[in-house]
Amino acid sequence: MNNFFLENIINEKLSSNKYDDIVPNGLQIEGAKIVKKIITGVTACQKLIDKALFYHANAIIVHHGYFWKDESQYIHNMKKNRLKSILSNEINLYSWHLPLDVHCQLGNNAQIAKKLNISIKGHILPYVFWGTIKNKITGIDFAKKIAEKYQKQPIHLYDNAPLYIKRIAWCSGRGQRFIKEAYIFGVDAFLTGEISEETIHIASELGIHFFSLGHHETEKDGVKSLGEWLSSKYNIDVTFIDIYNPA
Structure with missing residues (x-):
């Protein structure tokens, strides 16, 4: 599936254009043009990125992505390592925040x-x-x-x-x-x-x-259900990874 087509169908499903969010919704980081394997999770942490590499995925869909309104614009340390892993491996990073909180079926x-x-x-x-x-x-x-x-x-x-x-x-x-x-x-x-x-x-x-x-516990089922919807409707390979977080 084309990476921008994937963004469009999810934007339409979640009515993303209705929300004035504090973070960009959709394809945050462009990777490979054709998406063959998707990993879903709550937060785009390094552990989730490493799981995507382990599964040879070229797309990650999360609820908590990057580029928040009050986030530092400097790319140092942790942020540098995350972006390096994503960009050097041609991974597409998608994130939906408020649209995935409130959707009447998948949210x-x-x-x-x-x-x-x-x-x-x-x-x-x-x-x-x-x-x-x-x-x-x-x-x-x-x-x-x-x-x-x-x-x-x-x-x-x-x-x-x-x-x-x-x-x-x-x-x-x-x-x-x-x-x-x-x-x-x-x-x-x-x-x-x-x-x-x-x-x-x-x-x-x-x-x-x-x-x-x-x-974490109250926000893991939305992105999981989004992945299940994608898999059943478009027959695309999607795996949900639950990175443990007690908070």
């Missing part, structure tokens, strides 16, 4: 709902989803469900929170700053990736369940 937040059997009802903010759990569940049991589905124990704050959860809001990645908006909207629980020091006090004083599962 990170849609995948969270699918995994935890949450019925999506709408948005509180553009990147904050809300929905309902079919059968109300205690916060303790929902934490167990999260641990079972993700094979990782979430941080669960529930001081002063209601016993049962029926309405829940969530935002993959660094969404802890939206807990107040979720509370005002009227939910029993909020789930995200990261947690900050002040979140402990906010959750307790608002009386809301808060679940933190890790930035």
Whole structure:
């Protein structure tokens, strides 16, 4: 498949042109013209690049790529090594950030709902989803469900929170700053990736369940599902690599 054609079909699928992002979405670094093997992963770290070389891939698709708005423009040390590996091996680097957070089928937040059997009802903010759990569940049991589905124990704050959860809001990645908006909207629980020091006090004083599962864990299923869609629709060789990250 042509490398720019691959970019175009994903841009169309994810409606990338709708988003004013803090990072370029699409083909960030041009490599070989014909893409034969794709590696997908959360972040374009050196370990993922090395895996792409091991599998003789000539394309990498990630959620967290390069050239962020506030990123240093100097190419030193780690950045030099990453770019050298990519450019010298003619690897195409693709990245989709916000478009892959919010897509209604393939996105990170849609995948969270699918995994935890949450019925999506709408948005509180553009990147904050809300929905309902079919059968109300205690916060303790929902934490167990999260641990079972993700094979990782979430941080669960529930001081002063209601016993049962029926309405829940969530935002993959660094969404802890939206807990107040979720509370005002009227939910029993909020789930995200990261947690900050002040979140402990906010959750307790608002009386809301808060679940933190890790930035990586809440954002790996989007790029994985994108790869599965590409493989099934275009019969292209795609392998998802989960580089361990506890954060």
